[in-house]
Amino acid sequence: LPDDEEAEYPPQDADDGTLGDFLRTWKRSLIKVVHFMGPGVSNVTLESTEENGAESLPCKQDSVEIAAEPSTILVFRSGAFRYGCHADGECLSLSANLLQHADNLVWGDWDGLDSAPWLLAGSGPP
Secondary structure: OHHHHHHHHOOOOHHHHHHHHHHHHHHHHHEEEEEEEEEOOOEEEEEEEEOOOOOHHOOOEEEEEEEOOOOEEEEOOOEEEEEEEEEEEOOEEEEEEEEEOOOOOOOOOOOHHHHHHHHHHOOOOO
């Protein structure tokens, strides 16, 4: 998005529900995967956080710097490292967080079951 068009698309204000969902998802993150697509080079810094078992890593380093060229894929434990990225030119990256298993959903007593018999119809797919 060019700088002159950025004012036409203001960011949406976050409400408490959105911020709470983000924080719960962020806390469940175990592994982060980042794919650098280019066209420029990104300078990545991973700094040890001394948390979540970081001291038990087999090759302990306080800081790691990587020049991530196009088609580089970076995989790291998000609880053990703090991630920073800087690119001088244009660079596109795609990231994904692999999350810890969420709590199971437990159904309690629900009065609406009588009004939705299709939930219990049949034994399932053939």
